[in-house]
Each structure stands twice: as structure tokens, then as C-alpha cells.
Amino acid sequence: MSDSMEFLLWTKGTLFNWALAIFALGMLARLVEIFWLGRAPNYAEARAGQWGPGLRTVFTRSFADPGTFKRSGFDVLVGWVWHLGFIIVLFLFIPHIELIKSVFGMAWPGLPNPVIDAISALTLAGLVAALVHRLTHPVKKHLSDFEDYLTWAVTFLVVLTGYVAYHRLINPYPLALGIHILSVEIFLVVLPFTKLTHMFTAFIARWYNGAIFGRKGVQS
């Protein structure tokens, strides 16, 4: 490809702006709607505070209870591995930190590249395992629809192209990096309109859950 540099600059320029705009617009629209609609008013007298249990649940629901773990240990474990891997690679790879710094003005220390490399390999393996499980498990397969596969694919592509770019497996490098950035932009555009919004809403839902329990005086 003879204009790989042009391609890279396009993904780093115009396209980046568009993707970011669609993401911000879509995500904020959804969040504002959720918050403004809120919950139905509860006229019962509160038995206890809701903030503490709400916040606690945001955290505790990250860990499966023993029953769930026993029933679907594979899902819990693999899910943990690649979710955590994805987050670490996203926020602690130094080129990513530079990007975040340039857009949001915030920065923090990163991890050495070989550590990130190993984690992304694990993340990739986790994602493949999750897909294989989804395709072979009869119940899961039955429950899966197009959106499940779409969100898997855009997530997997982000990590895969990043791995390929880091190891310079595609030449020339501007092409490899451009493909990675493009796949991230696809991810950003798809995010607000699919179940990928759980990156934000999962925590809101947990908070509501915990808060409701707390108000009722139920252990959360």
C-alpha cells in the first residue's frame, strides 16, 4: 500500500475526530436519558442510607458469589481475565497514556512494554476462549444474537490489531498502526449503540441495585 502514511494520518486526524464525536454524543445521550428518567419514586420510609450500600455494591458485584462461580466458573474466570487485561492494556500502555494525556490532559505511570505484551496475549486468548465457549455451549449459543458477535468482534479486533502493530507484523508500520486506530474508532462508534455501553451502565445499575437494597435495609 503506497499511501499508508496518508491512511495513518487520516485515522489520526479526521476520522479520530468523528469517532470521538459520535462516541461522546451517543454515550452522553444515553447517560442523560438514564439519569433523568431515574427510578420510580419510593414513598416508603427509608430504613437505612442508600449511598454506602450503593457504592459497596458497585464494587462487590464485580466478584461472583460462590454459587455462581460453581455453576459457571469458566465464564467468571475467562471474563475476569480478558476484562482486566483489556483495561490494563488500555490504561497502562505508555503510548495509550500519551494519547489520553493529549486529549484529556491527564497522565499516570505506565507498565513496561513486555508486561503489556504478555497481558494482551492473555486477553486475546481469553477472548478466543469466550467465543469458542459461546459457540459450543448449547444454551449460550441459543441465547446469542448478532449483537453478541458484533461486540465480540469489534473488541477482539482492537486487541488483535494492537498486538499486530506492537509486534510490527504488518509492514509498513504506518499501515499497521492505522489499522489499529481504525479498529478502535469502529469500537468507539459502535459502543454507545450496543451492549458495550455496559462499560458505563454496569456501574450505574449496580449502584441503583445496592441503593435500593440499602434503602430497604436489606443486606446488599
Next chain:
Amino acid sequence: MATSKTLGESLREHGVSRRGFLKFCAATATMMALPPTMAPAIAAALEKARRPSVIWLSFQECTGCIESLTRSHSPTVENLILDVVSLDYQHTLQVASGELAEEARLQAMRENHGSYLVIVDGSLPGPGSNMGYSTVAGHSNLDILLETVEGAAAVIAVGTCAAFGGLPRAHPNPTGAVAVQDIITNKPVINVSGCPPIPTVISGVLAQFLTFGKLPELDAYGRPLAFFGQSIHDRCYRRPFYDKGLFAETFDDEGAKAGWCLYRLGCKGPSTYNACATMRWNAGTSWPVESGHPCLGCSEPDFWDAGSFYQALSVPTVDSTQTLGLAAAAGVVIGGAAAALAKHGKTKAVADREPVTVEQLEQKL
């Protein structure tokens, strides 16, 4: 003018001994980035090579590329230009001027039709733009290029301006600058990019053409693979620090003093293909990264428009703050509207609710 003598003959005439010739070949192999074991093959080829006539055209350029070449050290530029090539026209270096200079070009073209080399440095205003931006002897760059290339064997575009448009073509490209390869499509064009190119790479490409009489293997951008086949990053001696995640964050911190990787200071080495890390500059003294400065990526297309020289490669080239703000505001409005609509729908549903009695239901059955 190009002579009919072979290079071997002309060197011997200059009193160059056999050992001198072999040494010349060893240096040429180094210059061409070929393994030194190629020296005998080079010797055999050079022995029979004939000095080609070279016409050098300078368009929208800063003369930095010629500065670079005239400081080329291996072999000395006198050897290169006087013995190896016959530089028949170069308006900065030649003694003749005015009509005589232009006549020299036309004569070289007539006498060596079909076999001379054209070297171009600088970009040129492309078709459809104002030709007045750059002229030589009253002729537009475009006309001169087309006229001169017509009988050439090949064209070597020296420098990023000639190869990719370079600085003149940077946004907003006021002169409508284009690269040589945008105009010349019916002759081989070799791009020797760099701002300026490494002098030994310029002479190396000439030597290669001279030695083997054919064009070197080129990459997707038309650059000789021997010099542009590997990225700066892949040959950088600071690479182990990149791999370990040890980076200089300012130009004077501990990391900078210890010689750590310059990625965070904006190094474009990972996306830049050139031979600086091995061939180095100034008679092999050093090169940008060795002297503590990140690579600017000067041998790549659009390098002036590829974002700040001092921001990491992963940083977008646009300032997204405004877009982000606008999009967020629009998102809030849309989200608010959606929520309002939903609330309205709910209130309306409550208001419009018509109670149904058991009797009414039973009647329906």
C-alpha cells in the same frame, strides 16, 4: 560530457592503482549497503561501467540536499562527481550561467538521448496551479521536467520534496506543489527521501545504478530497499529501552541522560524508514537519536503535517477538545429530549388511562 571510456580505464588514467580501485570498491559496497563480500562483483562491474551523463534539476527546494551531497565523504565527492558521473547541468554548482547553462543541458540531452540520468531536488507546482511560483530561465518547472525527462533512462527524486512534495506541499500547499512521481509515470522514478537524504545514500544510489546498470529494488514508495528497507526503530540502539519501557520524558531528565528511548518525546522512529541508525551522519559521527533528539520522520510522506515533532506517535494530529465539547453538548440535548419524550409518554398514558370494569370485560367476551 559523458565519455566513452569505462570507469576502470578512466581511473587508471588518473593513476589509481589496482589496490586503490579495490579500496574504492570496498567503500562503494559499504555505501550501497551491500555486504563487503560483494566488492569483487562490484569491481568487475565498475571496471566496465561507463560514466553516465547526469542532469540535475532544482525546483522548489532549499539547496539542503545539494549541501548534503557535497559533504558526502565516501568516496570523496570529487571522485564521485568527476570520475564516476558526468554532471552536465546543476545550476547551483556549475560555472556556466544564462544561455550557456541551458545550452549545456540541451546538449547533454541530445548527445546522451535515452541513457542519461535526471536528478531532481525540490517539488514543483503541479498542473493547474500557478506556474509563476517557480521558474528557471523563464520556463516553468513542469515544462523543464517534462522536456528533460523525455530522453532520460531514469529519474532520481532526491529529497522528500522531490519524492513526496515535502515542505512546499505541506498544508495548505499554497503553490499546488506535487512530487516528481505525480508527474512522471512513464519512466522509472527512484525516490531518495529525507530532509535532506543521507549523503551516502544519494551517492550510494548513483553508484548502484552505475555498477549494475539497473534500478535497485524499491519499496512501496519507490525508495531503494537497501537503504529504506528497515525502520529507524528496528535498528535503533535505544530499542532495548523501548522494549523495557524506559523512556526519557523531558530532554534533561535522568532518562534522557541515561540514553533511554525517546518515544514519549515524539520519536517517529517506529514509522520512519531510513538508514540513519547504521550509516549515520557527518562521516559516520552520529545521528539524531544518538545525539538525544527524537526522529522527526523526515523521510516519510507528509511528515510536516503528521502532528507535532514533540508529541508521541500515538497522539492524534487534531485538537479534539472543541469537537468533544460540541458532541457532548449535543448528546446532553438529545438525551434530555429522549427522556422528556419518554416522561411525556408516560404521563400521557397515565392521564389517558380508562378504567375497565369486570362487567365491561365480560361483555366483550
Next chain:
Amino acid sequence: MSALDSIAIAVEVPRLAQEWGNALPILHEIRHGLERLAATGEPTLIDLRAIPFGPGDEARLLERLGRGEVEARIHALGETLIRETAIPAVWLVDFLNAEGERIALHLQIDRIPGLLMTQPEDLAEAPARLDRLLKELAGGGEAA
């Protein structure tokens, strides 16, 4: 020596003189070359200008290789300095141009660097040259 040397530069010695790690692979390559030379008589040439050395790597490598017994100087198109290192059969060949600037630097693993040997073409011409000299001597003696 070279024009660059006339520019006054204060070189800051780095606090930690570090190894950049590119000298060691060369030593291994030399080792392979020596084995090859012993087994098959095939020489090896290493172009030190094609190695991505870090600052000081090259100097450290050459310092480690040390100095052997032989040193030679060829005067043709500028000087060429040939020096045996402390490791037998490993030679350093330093090509300088007429201005004394280095134009190439090779390590050669051979019994004797090829450039030192009399070139076949010169050997072929040698009797004729001597004949000319003899003729001059015989033709009157006043030339002597």
C-alpha cells in the same frame, strides 16, 4: 584528521559508560568466522558501518580486540590502515580517503587481508615493468 576534528567540541563523558549490547553479537560472529576459516579456509568480512552500534560500542569492541603483531599502511587513493588484532587472523581494515576521513571500516577474518596481497593484474604486469628497467640500465647506464 578529518575536517570535523577541527571543530572544538567538549564531549561530555556519560556518567555511566554503558554497554549498548551490540558488540557482543559481533564477537560471536567473529568466532564463527574463525571456525569457518580454520575448517574451510573461507574468509569473513564484517562491515562495521552496517552495525547499529550505540555510542562508544565500536570503540569498546576494537579496544577489546586489542593489537596484534602486524601493522601495515597502503598508499592508494588515500591511506588504508591494516592492523592485526590480538586475536590471530582477525584484522581491522580502516579505509581513509585523501582527506583522512574514514570511508569504510571492516573486520576481516583471514590469514592475510586480500588487499595486502599483490593483485593478479599487477603480478601479470610486473615482468614487463622490470624488463623496462633492465632495458634502461642496459641502454647506456647513464640513467642509473
